[in-house]
Amino acid sequence: MQKVLTGNQAVAWGVMCARAQVVSAYPITPQTTIIEEIAELVSSGRLNARFIKVESEHSAMAGCIGASQAGARAFTATSAQGLALMHELIHWAALARLPVVMADVNRAMAPGWTIWTDQNDTLSQRDTGWLQFYCETNQEVLDTILHSFKIAEIIKLPVMVVLDAFFLSHTAEAIDIPAMADCDAFLPPYQGDLIVDVDNPRAFGGMAGTDVYQEFRYLQQEGMDQALQVAVDVDREFRQRFGRSYGLIEKYRCEDAETVLVTSGTITSTARDTIDEWRDRGEAVGLLKMRTFRPFPIEMVREALRGVPKVGVIDRNICPGFGGIWAQEIKAALYDLDEKDRPAVYGFIAGLGGRDVTPITINEILSKTHHPEKTDRHLNWIELKA
Amino acid sequence: MSPEVKGQITYEIPDREIMSSGHLACPGCGAALAMRTCLKIMGPRTVLCVPACCWAVIDGPFPYSSAGVPVVHCAFETAAITATGVRHALDMRGVKDVTVIAWAGDGGTFDIGFGALSATAERNENILYICYDNEAYMNTGIQRSSATPVGAWTTTTPSQHPKEEPKKNLVEIMAAHRIPYAATATVAFPDDLTRKLEKAKAMTGFRLLHIFSPCPPGHKSVESDSIKISRLAVDTNVFPLYEVENGTHYTLSRQSKDVPIKEYVRLQGRFKHLNDQAIAAMQERVNREWKRLLKRIECSE
Ligand SMILES: Cc1ncc(C[n+]2csc(CCOP(=O)(O)OP(=O)(O)O)c2C)c(N)n1
Ligand SMILES: [Mg+2]
Numbered sequence: 079m080q081k082v083l084t085g086n087q088a089v090a091w092g093v094m095c096a097r098a099q100v101v102s103a104y105p106i107t108p109q110t111t112i113i114e115e116i117a118e119l120v121s122s123g124r125l126n127a128r129f130i131k132v133e134s135e136h137s138a139m140a141g142c143i144g145a146s147q148a149g150a151r152a153f154t155a156t157s158a159q160g161l162a163l164m165h166e167l168i169h170w171a172a173l174a175r176l177p178v179v180m181a182d183v184n185r186a187m188a189p190g191w192t193i194w195t196d197q198n199d200t201l202s203q204r205d206t207g208w209l210q211f212y213c214e215t216n217q218e219v220l221d222t223i224l225h226s227f228k229i230a231e232i233i234k235l236p237v238m239v240v241l242d243a244f245f246l247s248h249t250a251e252a253i254d255i256p257a258m259a260d261c262d263a264f265l266p267p268y269q270g271d272l273i274v275d276v277d278n279p280r281a282f283g284g285m286a287g288t289d290v291y292q293e294f295r296y297l298q299q300e301g302m303d304q305a306l307q308v309a310v311d312v313d314r315e316f317r318q319r320f321g322r323s324y325g326l327i328e329k330y331r332c333e334d335a336e337t338v339l340v341t342s343g344t345i346t347s348t349a350r351d352t353i354d355e356w357r358d359r360g361e362a363v364g365l366l367k368m369r370t371f372r373p374f375p376i377e378m379v380r381e382a383l384r385g386v387p388k389v390g391v392i393d394r395n396i397c398p399g400f401g402g403i404w405a406q407e408i409k410a411a412l413y414d415l416d417e418k419d420r421p422a423v424y425g426f427i428a429g430l431g432g433r434d435v436t437p438i439t440i441n442e443i444l445s446k447t448h449h450p451e452k453t454d455r456h457l458n459w460i461e462l463k464a
Numbered sequence: 465m466s467p468e469v470k471g472q473i474t475y476e477i478p479d480r481e482i483m484s485s486g487h488l489a490c491p492g493c494g495a496a497l498a499m500r501t502c503l504k505i506m507g508p509r510t511v512l513c514v515p516a517c518c519w520a521v522i523d524g525p526f527p528y529s530s531a532g533v534p535v536v537h538c539a540f541e542t543a544a545i546t547a548t549g550v551r552h553a554l555d556m557r558g559v560k561d562v563t564v565i566a567w568a569g570d571g572g573t574f575d576i577g578f579g580a581l582s583a584t585a586e587r588n589e590n591i592l593y594i595c596y597d598n599e600a601y602m603n604t605g606i607q608r609s610s611a612t613p614v615g616a617w618t619t620t621t622p623s624q625h626p627k628e629e630p631k632k633n634l635v636e637i638m639a640a641h642r643i644p645y646a647a648t649a650t651v652a653f654p655d656d657l658t659r660k661l662e663k664a665k666a667m668t669g670f671r672l673l674h675i676f677s678p679c680p681p682g683h684k685s686v687e688s689d690s691i692k693i694s695r696l697a698v699d700t701n702v703f704p705l706y707e708v709e710n711g712t713h714y715t716l717s718r719q720s721k722d723v724p725i726k727e728y729v730r731l732q733g734r735f736k737h738l739n740d741q742a743i744a745a746m747q748e749r750v751n752r753e754w755k756r757l758l759k760r761i762e763c764s765e
Contacts, residue, residue, distance in 0.1 A: 145550065
C-alpha cells in the first residue's frame with residue numbers, strides 16, 4: 079500500500095508494523111507528531127499496545143526499560159533536550175542488554191532555544207552502547223524501524239533511528255507500507271530469554287563487583303561486533319522480502335573518484351544532485367552516505383575510501399574542542415591504511431541549528447575538497463557569518 | 465483523645481519464607497525485616513523493582529539474589545515508572561496474577577524519584593509502591609533527605625546545625641493524588657503490616673505503603689532496639705499508623721499511647737545533641753500533626 083506520510087508518521091507506522099507492545103514517551107518538538115500518531119494508532123486499535131504517557135523523557139526511557147525487561151517490545155521517541163534528559167537511562171538500557179528501539183528527531187541543543195535540526199543530540203550519545211542509524215528518506219525511516227527491532231532482539235542491544243527535524247519529520251513523501259503479514263514474517267513476536275519470570279526468579283542489574291563488570295563491557299562490545307554482520311543480514315533479508323535495501327553505508331558514483339564527500343541524513347539527498355552535476359561535467363567525484371554510526375563500519379569505510387586521494391566530511395554537528403564528529407570517526411577508521419592508500423580528510427562544519435545546506439553549500443564544500451590548496455585539513459566552517 | 469480503632473483483627477503471618485538468609489543487610493535493619501514480612505504475604509508471584517538504595521545492596525551482588533522473586537534493579541529515580549513498564553509488559557504478555565512492587569527508600573521516593581512517583585500515581589498505574597523509610601540516604605552514608613525529621617543529625621546536617629525543616633508528609637501528598645490506597649506501617653506491627661499488604665494486594669490501581677524502618681548505623685541506635693524504636697515511633701505519634709482510601713477516607717490503625725517523644729529520641733544517637741527545649745519543640749510539632757491527623761479522620765466519617 080502506498081501512502082503519503084511525513085517522516086514522523088513513517089516512524090509511527092513503522093512502530094505499528096513492528097507491533098511494538100509498550101510505548102512510553104513524552105512530547106517535544108519536532109518529535110511530537112510521532113507520539114500523536116501513535117496515540118491515534120493505539121486508540122483506534124490498529125496497534126495493540128500500551129502507551130504510557132509519562133511525565134518526562136527520563137521516565138519515558140525508564141518505562142521502556144521496565145517493559146523490555148519484562149519481555150515486551152518497547153519503543154520511545156524524542157529529540158534534543160529530551161534525549162539529553164534520558165542520558166542515564168540510555169546507558170542503562172544498553173548495559174542491561176535490552177532491545178529497546180527509539181527514534182530521535184535530530185534537533186540542535188539549547189541554548190538558544192531552537193527546534194531545528196542538527197546531530198549534536200544523538201552523536202553525543204555515542205558511548206552509550208546504542209546502535210545508531212541515520213535516515214535519508216521517509217521510506218528509509220519506516221524500514222529502519224523494522225530493521226532495528228529485528229537487529230536489537232538478535233544482539234540484545236538497543237537501537238536509535240535518527241531522522242532530521244523538519245526535512246524528514248514534517249515533510250511528506252509517498253511511501254510503501256508493507257503488509258502486516260509480511261512484517262510479521264520478517265519480525266516475529268519478541269521472545270526474550272532473559273526476562274522477568276516469577277517461575278524463574280532472577281535479579282537483573284544488581285551489584286557488579288570488579289570481578290565481573292569488565293566482562294559485561296566486553297560482552298557488550300562483542301554484541302556491537304556481531305551487530306555489523308547482523309545488520310547486513312537483516313538488510314539482505316529485508317531486500318528479499320520487500321525489495322528495498324540500504325546497506326550500512328552507501329557508495330554513490332564513487333568509481334575512480336578523486337574526491338569523495340561523506341554525508342549523513344538528508345544532506346545526502348542534496349549532495350547526490352551536486353555529485354551528479356559534477357559527474358556530468360566530467361569531474362571524478364563521488365559520495366559516501368553514512369547510514370550507520372554505531373557500530374562504526376570501520377572495514378566498510380576503509381574499503382570505500384581506500385586509495386581515494388581526497389575526502390571531504392560534512393558534519394552537521396560540532397565536538398567543541400575538536401571538530402566534526404563524523405570526520406573524527408572517519409579519520410580514525412582510515413588511520414591504519416597504508417600511507418599510499420590513505421586519503422587526505424577535510425572536515426567541514428555546516429548546517430548547525432538547522433541552517434539550510436543547499437546545493438550552493440555543498441558545491442563550496444566539494445570545491446574546497448577537490449581543490450584543497452587553501453582548505454584546512456582539519457576544520458572548515460562553511461557559510462559562517464562574519 | 466483518639467478515635468476508636470475499628471475492625472482490629474489479629475492477622476496471621478504466613479510461616480513461609482520467600483526471602484532467604486545470606487542477604488547483606490546490617491544487623492537490626494528495619495528494611496530487611498520489612499521485605500521479609502512483605503514477601504511472606506505477597507508470595508512468589510511478585511516482582512520487585514528496586515532503585516539505588518540500601519536494598520540494591522541488601523539483595524546481594526551479581527549473580528546472587530536473596531529476595532526469592534524477580535528483582536528488576538533500576539536507576540535511583542525510576543522505581544515507580546520501571547514498575548509501570550513491567551506491569552504493562554506483563555499485561556501485554558497475559559500475565560495478570562503477578563503483583564508488581566516498586567520498592568524504594570525515602571530518598572528514591574520523597575526526593576529524586578518524586579516526579580515519576582507523582583506521575584505514576586496520577587495515572588493510577590496498577591502497581592504497589594512501597595517506600596521503606598529510614599529517614600536519610602543511608603546507602604551513601606547517612607545524608608539528609610526530605611524524609612529526615614527536624615532536629616536529626618546526618619552527615620550533611622551536622623549536630624551544630626541539625627536538620628531545620630520538618631519531614632515531608634508523603635502520605636498526605638499521595639492522598640492528594642486521590643489514589644485508591646495509601647497507608648503507613650512499620651516493622652514492630654507485623655499484623656498491621658500484613659493486613660495492609662493483603663488489602664493492597666487485593667486492590668488494583670496505584671497503592672502506596674509507607675513503612676518506617678529503623679536503621680541502627682544511620683540512627684545511631686543499638687541493633688536490638690530496632691523493634692522497640694519502631695514501636696515507639698507509633699506510640700509517641702511520631703509515625704502514626706493509618707490508612708487513606710481514595711485519598712479522602714482516613715482511618716486510624718492503632719490507638720495512640722501518647723508516650724512522650726523523649727522515650728523515642730533518647731534511643732537514637734542522631735538526636736543526642738538535642739536539649740530539653742529542642743525536644744519540647746519536637747513534642748509540640750508531633751502533637752500538632754497528630755491533632756491534624758485526627759481532624760482528617762473525623763472529617764472522613
Ligand atoms: C542519579 C543518582 N544520584 C545519586 C545516586 C547515589 N545514591 C545511591 S543510593 C542513594 C541514597 C538512597 O537513599 P534512600 O532512597 O533513602 O535509600 P537508603 O539507602 O536509605 O536505603 C544515593 C544518593 C545514584 N545512584 N543515582
Ligand atoms: Mg533512606
